[in-house]
Protein backbone atom coordinates (compact mmCIF):
# COMPACT_ATOMS: atom_id res chain seq x y z
CA UNK A 1 0.00 0.00 0.00
CA UNK A 2 1.45 3.36 -1.01
CA UNK A 3 0.73 6.10 1.47
CA UNK A 4 1.06 9.79 0.65
CA UNK A 5 2.21 11.73 3.71
CA UNK A 6 0.43 15.06 4.19
CA UNK A 7 0.80 15.90 7.88
CA UNK A 8 -1.56 18.44 9.43
CA UNK A 9 -1.26 20.40 12.69
CA UNK A 10 -5.03 19.84 13.19
CA UNK A 11 -4.68 17.15 15.86
CA UNK A 12 -3.91 16.77 19.55
CA UNK A 13 -2.40 14.34 22.03
CA UNK A 14 -4.48 11.37 23.12
CA UNK A 15 -5.27 11.35 26.84
CA UNK A 16 -2.67 9.46 28.90
CA UNK A 17 -3.33 5.74 28.81
CA UNK A 18 -5.92 5.92 26.01
CA UNK A 19 -5.72 2.75 23.95
CA UNK A 20 -7.00 2.61 20.38
CA UNK A 21 -10.11 0.42 20.53
CA UNK A 22 -12.20 1.61 17.61
CA UNK A 23 -11.93 2.38 13.90
CA UNK A 24 -14.43 4.92 12.56
CA UNK A 25 -15.36 5.12 8.87
CA UNK A 26 -16.57 8.34 7.26
CA UNK A 27 -17.37 9.75 3.86
CA UNK A 28 -16.31 13.25 2.95
CA UNK A 29 -19.47 14.39 1.07
CA UNK A 30 -16.93 16.38 -1.00
CA UNK A 31 -15.52 14.70 -4.11
CA UNK A 32 -12.38 16.82 -4.46
CA UNK A 33 -9.46 15.28 -2.58
CA UNK A 34 -7.63 18.62 -2.71
CA UNK A 35 -10.55 20.38 -1.02
CA UNK A 36 -10.84 17.68 1.63
CA UNK A 37 -7.12 17.78 2.46
CA UNK A 38 -7.07 21.58 2.48
CA UNK A 39 -10.03 21.62 4.87
CA UNK A 40 -8.14 19.34 7.28
CA UNK A 41 -4.97 21.48 7.27
CA UNK A 42 -6.19 24.20 9.63
CA UNK A 43 -6.54 23.71 13.40
CA UNK A 44 -9.16 26.50 13.45
CA UNK A 45 -11.50 24.27 11.38
CA UNK A 46 -11.38 21.68 14.19
CA UNK A 47 -11.67 18.91 11.61
CA UNK A 48 -9.23 16.22 10.57
CA UNK A 49 -8.77 12.49 10.12
CA UNK A 50 -5.88 10.07 10.32
CA UNK A 51 -6.40 8.95 6.73
CA UNK A 52 -8.15 10.11 3.57
CA UNK A 53 -8.79 7.59 0.78
CA UNK A 54 -9.29 9.17 -2.64
CA UNK A 55 -11.65 7.87 -5.32
CA UNK A 56 -8.67 6.36 -7.19
CA UNK A 57 -7.53 4.42 -4.10
CA UNK A 58 -4.71 6.78 -3.07
CA UNK A 59 -4.26 6.74 0.72
CA UNK A 60 -3.21 10.01 2.37
CA UNK A 61 -1.99 9.99 5.96
CA UNK A 62 -2.62 13.31 7.72
CA UNK A 63 -2.42 12.45 11.43
CA UNK A 64 -0.22 9.76 13.01
CA UNK A 65 -2.30 7.11 14.78
CA UNK A 66 -0.57 7.89 18.09
CA UNK A 67 -2.28 11.28 18.04
CA UNK A 68 -5.95 12.21 18.34
CA UNK A 69 -7.55 13.34 15.08
CA UNK A 70 -10.77 15.36 15.11
CA UNK A 71 -13.24 13.36 13.04
CA UNK A 72 -16.05 12.10 15.28
CA UNK A 73 -17.27 15.18 17.20
CA UNK A 74 -20.00 14.51 19.74
CA UNK A 75 -20.16 10.73 19.79
CA UNK A 76 -20.82 7.66 21.92
CA UNK A 77 -19.63 4.09 21.56
CA UNK A 78 -18.94 1.25 23.92
CA UNK A 79 -20.71 3.16 26.70
CA UNK A 80 -18.33 6.15 26.50
CA UNK A 81 -18.33 9.50 24.74
CA UNK A 82 -15.66 11.42 22.78
CA UNK A 83 -14.80 8.50 20.51
CA UNK A 84 -11.88 10.52 19.06
CA UNK A 85 -9.94 9.70 22.25
CA UNK A 86 -9.79 6.01 21.43
CA UNK A 87 -10.24 5.77 17.69
CA UNK A 88 -8.59 6.00 14.31
CA UNK A 89 -10.64 7.85 11.69
CA UNK A 90 -10.70 7.20 7.94
CA UNK A 91 -12.39 9.68 5.59
CA UNK A 92 -13.36 8.08 2.27
CA UNK A 93 -13.88 10.51 -0.60
CA UNK A 94 -17.50 10.04 -1.67
CA UNK A 95 -20.35 12.28 -2.77
CA UNK A 96 -22.70 10.93 -0.11
CA UNK A 97 -26.45 11.25 -0.30
CA UNK A 98 -28.60 12.64 -3.09
CA UNK A 99 -32.24 13.63 -2.88
CA UNK A 100 -32.85 13.92 -6.61
CA UNK A 101 -31.39 12.94 -9.97
CA UNK A 102 -30.56 15.37 -12.77
CA UNK A 103 -31.67 15.16 -16.42
CA UNK A 104 -28.99 12.56 -17.20
CA UNK A 105 -29.53 10.48 -14.09
CA UNK A 106 -26.70 12.18 -12.19
CA UNK A 107 -26.96 12.34 -8.41
CA UNK A 108 -27.80 15.74 -6.98
CA UNK A 109 -28.62 17.29 -3.64
CA UNK A 110 -29.75 20.69 -2.51
CA UNK A 111 -26.85 23.03 -1.80
CA UNK A 112 -26.95 24.02 1.85
CA UNK A 113 -25.26 27.34 1.13
CA UNK A 114 -26.65 28.49 -2.21
CA UNK A 115 -30.02 27.94 -3.78
CA UNK A 116 -28.89 25.49 -6.43
CA UNK A 117 -27.88 21.84 -6.41
CA UNK A 118 -24.57 20.07 -5.99
CA UNK A 119 -24.05 17.47 -8.72
CA UNK A 120 -21.94 14.36 -8.38
CA UNK A 121 -18.95 14.66 -10.69
CA UNK A 122 -17.20 11.34 -10.20
CA UNK A 123 -18.29 9.21 -13.11
CA UNK A 124 -17.05 5.73 -12.30
CA UNK A 125 -19.12 3.97 -11.38
CA UNK A 126 -22.36 5.84 -11.89
CA UNK A 127 -24.00 3.31 -9.60
CA UNK A 128 -26.04 4.50 -6.68
CA UNK A 129 -27.47 2.61 -3.75
CA UNK A 130 -31.20 3.00 -3.09
CA UNK A 131 -32.25 3.66 0.48
CA UNK A 132 -34.48 0.99 2.06
CA UNK A 133 -35.79 3.17 4.86
CA UNK A 134 -39.30 4.47 4.20
CA UNK A 135 -38.46 7.94 5.51
CA UNK A 136 -35.63 8.13 2.96
CA UNK A 137 -37.63 6.76 0.03
CA UNK A 138 -36.28 9.21 -2.57
CA UNK A 139 -32.66 9.14 -1.42
CA UNK A 140 -29.78 7.63 -3.34
CA UNK A 141 -26.26 7.07 -2.09
CA UNK A 142 -23.18 7.29 -4.29
CA UNK A 143 -21.51 3.90 -4.62
CA UNK A 144 -17.83 3.49 -3.71
CA UNK A 145 -15.65 2.68 -6.78
CA UNK A 146 -14.03 -0.77 -6.70
CA UNK A 147 -10.43 0.54 -6.82
CA UNK A 148 -11.22 2.74 -3.80
CA UNK A 149 -13.00 -0.08 -1.95
CA UNK A 150 -10.00 -2.38 -2.38
CA UNK A 151 -7.72 0.32 -0.91
CA UNK A 152 -10.12 0.97 1.99
CA UNK A 153 -10.32 -2.74 2.86
CA UNK A 154 -6.51 -3.11 2.83
CA UNK A 155 -6.11 -0.04 5.05
CA UNK A 156 -8.83 -1.19 7.47
CA UNK A 157 -7.26 -4.62 7.80
CA UNK A 158 -3.81 -3.12 8.39
CA UNK A 159 -5.03 -0.71 11.09
CA UNK A 160 -7.12 -3.37 12.84
CA UNK A 161 -4.22 -5.84 12.89
CA UNK A 162 -1.51 -3.44 14.02
CA UNK A 163 -3.61 -1.96 16.82
CA UNK A 164 -5.28 -5.20 17.93
CA UNK A 165 -8.71 -3.62 17.39
CA UNK A 166 -11.58 -6.04 17.78
CA UNK A 167 -13.06 -6.52 14.29
CA UNK A 168 -16.55 -5.82 15.68
CA UNK A 169 -15.33 -2.35 16.68
CA UNK A 170 -14.96 -1.11 13.11
CA UNK A 171 -17.94 1.23 12.87
CA UNK A 172 -19.34 4.16 10.95
CA UNK A 173 -19.75 7.77 12.03
CA UNK A 174 -23.51 7.14 11.78
CA UNK A 175 -23.18 4.42 14.44
CA UNK A 176 -21.42 6.61 17.01
CA UNK A 177 -23.40 9.81 16.31
CA UNK A 178 -26.85 8.48 15.37
CA UNK A 179 -29.36 11.07 14.24
CA UNK A 180 -26.59 13.61 13.67
CA UNK A 181 -24.44 11.83 11.10
CA UNK A 182 -25.30 9.58 8.14
CA UNK A 183 -21.84 8.60 6.90
CA UNK A 184 -20.54 6.34 5.47
CA UNK A 185 -24.14 5.47 4.56
CA UNK A 186 -25.98 2.53 3.03
CA UNK A 187 -23.56 2.43 0.08
CA UNK A 188 -20.61 1.45 2.26
CA UNK A 189 -19.49 -2.18 1.78
CA UNK A 190 -19.87 -3.42 5.37
CA UNK A 191 -20.26 -7.04 4.30
CA UNK A 192 -16.85 -6.87 2.61
CA UNK A 193 -15.31 -5.31 5.72
CA UNK A 194 -16.62 -8.30 7.71
CA UNK A 195 -15.19 -10.70 5.11
CA UNK A 196 -11.77 -9.08 5.03
CA UNK A 197 -11.54 -9.26 8.85
CA UNK A 198 -13.09 -12.73 9.15
CA UNK A 199 -9.83 -14.53 9.98
CA UNK A 200 -8.90 -12.08 12.75
CA UNK A 201 -10.06 -13.08 16.22
CA UNK A 202 -12.86 -11.27 18.03
CA UNK A 203 -13.05 -11.32 21.83
CA UNK A 204 -16.36 -12.50 23.29
CA UNK A 205 -16.70 -9.47 25.57
CA UNK A 206 -16.07 -7.09 22.69
CA UNK A 207 -18.66 -8.78 20.52
CA UNK A 208 -21.15 -8.34 23.38
CA UNK A 209 -20.11 -4.69 23.73
CA UNK A 210 -20.61 -4.15 20.00
CA UNK A 211 -24.11 -5.66 20.05
CA UNK A 212 -25.00 -3.66 23.19
CA UNK A 213 -23.67 -0.43 21.68
CA UNK A 214 -25.72 -0.99 18.53
CA UNK A 215 -28.77 -1.75 20.71
CA UNK A 216 -28.34 1.64 22.43
CA UNK A 217 -27.91 3.34 19.05
CA UNK A 218 -31.06 1.76 17.63
CA UNK A 219 -33.13 2.77 20.66
CA UNK A 220 -33.23 -0.50 22.61
CA UNK A 221 -30.88 0.55 25.40
CA UNK A 222 -33.70 0.17 27.96
CA UNK A 223 -33.70 -3.59 27.39
CA UNK A 224 -30.12 -3.76 28.65
CA UNK A 225 -31.27 -2.54 32.06
CA UNK A 226 -28.94 -1.03 34.63
CA UNK A 227 -25.96 -3.07 33.36
CA UNK A 228 -25.96 -1.10 30.10
CA UNK A 229 -22.98 -1.67 27.82
CA UNK A 230 -20.96 -3.99 30.06
CA UNK A 231 -19.56 -6.61 27.68
CA UNK A 232 -21.51 -9.33 29.48
CA UNK A 233 -24.05 -11.07 27.22
CA UNK A 234 -26.91 -11.49 29.70
CA UNK A 235 -30.71 -11.67 29.56
CA UNK A 236 -30.91 -7.94 28.78
CA UNK A 237 -28.78 -8.39 25.66
CA UNK A 238 -30.99 -11.32 24.57
CA UNK A 239 -34.03 -9.09 25.03
CA UNK A 240 -32.50 -6.25 22.99
CA UNK A 241 -31.45 -8.68 20.26
CA UNK A 242 -34.97 -10.12 20.02
CA UNK A 243 -36.37 -6.62 19.53
CA UNK A 244 -33.75 -5.75 16.89
CA UNK A 245 -34.51 -8.97 14.99
CA UNK A 246 -38.25 -8.33 15.14
CA UNK A 247 -37.85 -4.79 13.80
CA UNK A 248 -34.97 -5.15 11.29
CA UNK A 249 -34.21 -8.87 10.84
CA UNK A 250 -35.90 -9.32 7.50
CA UNK A 251 -35.10 -5.98 5.85
CA UNK A 252 -31.40 -6.28 6.64
CA UNK A 253 -31.08 -10.07 6.32
CA UNK A 254 -29.60 -10.38 9.81
CA UNK A 255 -27.98 -13.76 10.54
CA UNK A 256 -29.09 -15.86 13.52
CA UNK A 257 -27.91 -14.28 16.76
CA UNK A 258 -26.46 -17.65 17.79
CA UNK A 259 -23.44 -16.59 15.71
CA UNK A 260 -22.80 -13.55 17.87
CA UNK A 261 -19.89 -12.19 15.89
CA UNK A 262 -21.67 -12.40 12.53
CA UNK A 263 -24.71 -10.79 14.16
CA UNK A 264 -22.62 -7.93 15.62
CA UNK A 265 -21.01 -7.30 12.23
CA UNK A 266 -24.36 -7.34 10.41
CA UNK A 267 -25.76 -4.67 12.75
CA UNK A 268 -23.50 -2.16 10.97
CA UNK A 269 -25.76 -2.43 7.94
CA UNK A 270 -28.72 -0.98 9.84
CA UNK A 271 -28.61 2.83 9.53
CA UNK A 272 -29.72 4.85 12.55
Ligand SMILES: [Zn+2]
Nearest residue numbers: 026027173183
Ligand atom coordinates in the same frame (compact mmCIF):
# COMPACT_ATOMS: atom_id res chain seq x y z
ZN1 LIG B 1 -18.11 11.57 9.42
